[in-house]
Amino acid sequence: MVLSDSVVELSRLQFAITALYHFLFVPLTLGLSFLMAIMESVYVMTGLPVYKEMTKFWGKLFGINYALGVTTGLPLEFQFGSNWAYYAHYVGDVFGPLLAAEGLIAFFLESTFVGLFFLGWERLSRLQHLTVTWLLAIGGSLSALWILVANGWMQHPVGAEFNFDTLRMELTDFPAVFFNPVAQVKFVHTVAAGYTTGAMFVLGVSAWYLLQGKHLGIARRSFAIAASFGLASVLSVIVLGDESGYTAGETQKVKLAAIEAEWETEAPPAAFTLVGIPDDEAETTRYAVKIPYVLGLIATRSVDEEVLGIADLRQRARERIESGLIAYRALQDLHRDREDRNARALLAAHHQDLGYALLLKRYRDDILDATPEEIDRAARDSIPKVAPLFWTFRGMVFAGFAMLFIFAAAFYYCARRIAGQKRWLLKLAFYGIPLPWIASELGWFVAEYGRQPWTVSGVLPTFLSASGLQRGDVALTIAAFVGFYSVLLVVELFLMVRAVRQGPLPQP
Amino acid sequence: MDYDTLKVVWWLIVGFYLTGFALTVGFDLGIAILLPWLGRSDGERRAMLATVMGTWEGNQVWLVTLGGVLFAVWPLVYGTLFSGPYLAIMALLFALLLRPAGFDFRDKLKSPQWRRFWDWALFVGGLMPAVLLGVLVGNLLLGLPFRFDEGLRLTYRGGFLDLLHPFALVCGLVTTGLLVLHGANFLQCRTLGPVCLRARTAAAVGAAVALVGMGLAALGLVGIDGYRIDAMPDPATVFSPLDKTVAATDGGWLANFWHHPWMIAAPLTAIGGTLAAAALARQFVPAAAFWCSGAALAATLLTVGFALYPFLVPSSLDPNSSLTLWDAAASPFTLKLVLACTLVFLPVVIAYTGWVYRVLWGPINTATLNEEG
Incomplete structure (x- = not known):
């Protein structure tokens, strides 16, 4: 039985929409949690309360963002079953264990400690709380590892064989799947992109405070940390995101x-x-x-x-x-x-x-x-199709190099301790805030549209992977996702802007 | 380990994950259902939410991991269960999606309208999953209208409304009652004053609803068709669902209890646990009541599992297409891999989750909740 093209196209559209929304929140979660862990480490090492205040302030923004990362993440996992049932059957033996491992090893870690990060300040010793923050950050990056190993397998399926008794692909070599070169490059490229997003966000918001002359203590230190962390991250993205992975x-x-x-x-x-x-x-x-x-x-x-x-x-x-x-x-x-x-x-x-x-x-x-x-x-x-990939790739690369320039300039002037006087740099950093999001969304498109016509390269064509759903049902859920996510996005942006305007609360 | 033993072991472990989900997300959902009814002021509702604020996110991972585990060990079950009753699954998802925003955004603004809105969003996000999960379990017992073609491509004939069979709705009553009971017991453990007292009453109501539902469901179980495997290949081999013959039998889901009377312990524990939970709540022993409602939940799941065994998703459209634990399993290698992963990591997860609960434990006092939370 061949599915009607429109059902396949609608399920693709729904996956793209939900994944792109998810990817508005995830990179910031990845990056911000690491920056918080770095700031809190400085606090524990130096004992300077300003670093605790910083961790708490960026943590508040992290929390607003994290809620939507969780929200938009749940449907992605379930869609593999709901909209891509044949895919689930055909490659579940290989792909499923990676998602199970993601839940067991990464999500539990991240989600169990996120609550304690917020509520544990009074209940834990400094060192205990710092450990919690690091576990939260590591949990986030580990979840990226597992999902990118899964995605890397879709791009370059290794370590699996077709079994004609069960009519599906079956796992034969787990280390090959885990150490798949495409997956490893993808992992480093994507988490580094997440770190870059967090750094650009902190850099831009701090620059805005510096321009306004507000919250200088926190802004100056955050700007410096973000500049160095961001420079290292964006260099990793560029060096490890180059096309050597495409061979x-x-x-x-x-x-x-x-x-x-x-x-x-x-x-x-x-x-x-x-x-x-x-x-x-x-x-x-x-x-x-x-x-x-x-x-x-x-x-x-x-x-x-x-x-x-x-x-x-x-x-x-x-x-x-x-x-x-x-x-x-x-x-x-x-x-x-x-x-x-x-x-x-x-x-x-x-x-x-x-x-x-x-x-x-x-x-x-x-x-x-x-x-x-x-x-x-x-x-x-x-x-x-060539044209969409040609343009989105160039857009991503342009955004990447623009960020490299901003981070390099910020790092240079921070090292000379005159970043605060360079208003052009501060403005650039502030207006550059959307750049990592543009790059991430375009990068997702390059990776996944570039894999077409396959869900699993050379193994399973996309048009065979979908569930035999009713067109109207999928259209309905697409409308629901777009409506629901857009409202949540507006609410989140409103809360973010409000929290940024409010700034860090003075120590009680 | 032999392949057939491995398949049975995985039936038990999936049951364990399911129980973990029901016991933890269970009280989060129950508390969300009770939120507008037990919390009469903003402070009281904040206190109720504070009881789960630091832990609901970790709890929800039981669901995420359960999804991943199903994908890995029973890929056909994963695809069939989520794509067949598509709109019901999506409704369940959307309801669950209300929770992160509800929990995390509610207290960000002081406006009463804003907070009321999220309170009701959380209520819907608690009630809908509670009912829908029960309805889905009910439909598993009724059989879902699907079939596989010889290439194992799935066809499903039925819409959302077909799921709302009276028997399935009765099952929804059972889950909702049990989750309210479980949530109310958790609240009694962690709140003081009026909220705690009202939770005690809510526990009685939840228990009553669950017991009525259980009685009706038991009657229903006699009246609906069950399924029976008439012939199948050696369970230690790899085979496709279509290689077996299945027949529908009147009252067939009771056959297992008939042949193995010890299995009746499960429904008895479900009923006894519910009664004991309500009674202990009345006697102001909330911790014991909480463990009893947990046992009732676990025993209810086990009852359904025993009734269906060895079926996972029976098909009412083409009984031979039914998925059983013998023919829906992943390859032996994958089953072993995920088993090893579970044995290594799940104890670690349970250990650090326990530590987090211990750190955050203690009665929530409305007065000590600071506005910035």
């Missing part, structure tokens, strides 16, 4: 080619397209401004390796679809006769391409009868 696995290569609008494979080292207007119809980039060699150097860390272009990747997809059809046929033979040795051998040789054959399910149910045109269309489907 592992076919879909990552496709993503890289699409991001760079690399239509044809160039002689190495490939040139980097700084900007231009990619045209998906004509498969060319108009007005392209190219920098020679740079792409080849970044992506392959060499001068003689190729960066595959879209035309070649599409040809490879066509070959893999044909190979996948052999696996699919063997699977059908095995259904009739489990002892068919020839079919077993064929399946063993071609199972890694089975997912590519499934791309044909979009056009017909009995895919063994697929026509060459249909195979051609399916191969075409294996490449996401």
Whole structure:
């Protein structure tokens, strides 16, 4: 049975909306909790009450934000079952344990200690409370670790095999899944982006106080901590977010080619397209401004390796679809006769391409009868649209470098102890507050839209993953999510602005 | 460990996670339901919320972890249960989503309208999950209208209103009554004065509702169809749900109790625990009452588990598609991995959660609540 496209599209839209909302809150949670832990560490080491006041003040803002991170996180987990039931069946054996571990190892830690962070000031010794704050921060980053290991597996599925008895992917090698290179790069890139978000937020708000001449004690110290923590974080994001992570696995290569609008494979080292207007119809980039060699150097860390272009990747997809059809046929033979040795051998040789054959399910149910045109269309489907990826990626990189400039300048002037006099810098830091959010949302888009047409790269196409729901039901829940989340977002922004305006309370 | 033993062990452990969820989130939900009724002033309502303020977030992780564990060990159950009754699951989620904002935003402003709004949001966020969880359990016993095709793709025939069968509503009554009882007992442990006294009355009301519900549900259980496996492959092997034959039988859910009379201990504990909880609350022994209502909750879950065993999600549309603990399980490797993970980390979680409760323990006094909280 092939699902109607509109149900799949609606479920995708709902996942995108709920994930993007969630990602408005999570990076700040990740970053702010670490900054609070650093500030409180300074308090415990020096005994200066101003650092306690600082921890409490940023903690208050953290709390407002944390509530919505929790709120928007819950539906994400349940949607894998509610809207992506076939996905849940097909890869639950691999993906499920990672979510279970996330709950057991990370969420419990974070959520159990968050209450004590707020209510424990009077009940705990200094050192105990500091431990609680660190556990809270570590819990947050650990949850990022597990969900990104899960996401990394969707991008680059390793350590699992198709089982034809149960008709699903099954976990075979847990260390391979955990130490998946794509997952590890993603983890560092994403948590560092979260730390950058927290730092930019603290830097911007402190800059605003400095401009107003209010709460100077706290603002000056917070600005300095945020500048150094932010500089280290944003450098990690940039260095570890570069495209060297895109060479592992076919879909990552496709993503890289699409991001760079690399239509044809160039002689190495490939040139980097700084900007231009990619045209998906004509498969060319108009007005392209190219920098020679740079792409080849970044992506392959060499001068003689190729960066595959879209035309070649599409040809490879066509070959893999044909190979996948052999696996699919063997699977059908095995259904009739489990002892068919020839079919077993064929399946063993071609199972890694089975997912590519499934791309044909979009056009017909009995895919063994697929026509060459249909195979051609399916191969075409294996490449996401270039223009959206090209632009969102450049937007993200621009935001990243803008933040690098702000943090570098802030760090430099803090080191010279004249940051407070540089009003242009303070204004820049304040108006730069939205930058990390722009970068995170665009980055999410690049990672997940760039993975299309797959939910699990090369294994399971998105259009097969969805639940067979009623269109009206999904439309209704999308409307409910948008309405509900938007109201909560407005409330949160109102409370945040109010708390920032109020500022830190004077010590009683 | 053999695969079939492992499958049964996981039935027990999922039951344990479910119980953890019911016992902890249970009193949070019960207190939220009671909020507008027992708290007659803003200060009283603040005191009620303060009893769970530092711990509800950790409690909620029982639900999140339960979701992840279901995904890992019974992927088909996870997909079927959440995508089949889609709108009910979404309604449950939206109701739960009211809680973080309610708990954390309520006291940020002093406006009485603002606070009243969040009080009612918390009430809805407590009552809806309590009722819906019961309704969903009721529908498990009734069987859900789904079937798998040979590629294990799911079809579900039914809408939200089909779930509101009288038997399912009766189950909703049981869960709501028990959670009110459990929440009221927790409140008595941690509050003083009028709120504590009113909670004592609420415990009696909750117990009465739960007992009436249990009686009606027991009658209902005789009248509805249960299911029975007629033939299936060796449970120690890997097989698909479609490889077995299942038949519907009149009053079939009582068969397990008939064949294994010791299982009757579960429903007896549920009834006895409820009665004891109400009686102990009357005698001003709230801590004992709280543990009794916890035992009643756990025993109620166990009763449902025993009745269904070995079924997890029976199908009324195509009984052969029913999911049982034998055919819905993940691979042996994944079952072992998550088992190891549970054995290592769950005791740690329970230990530090216990420590946090101990630090935050003590009666909440309205007068000592400072406005900035």
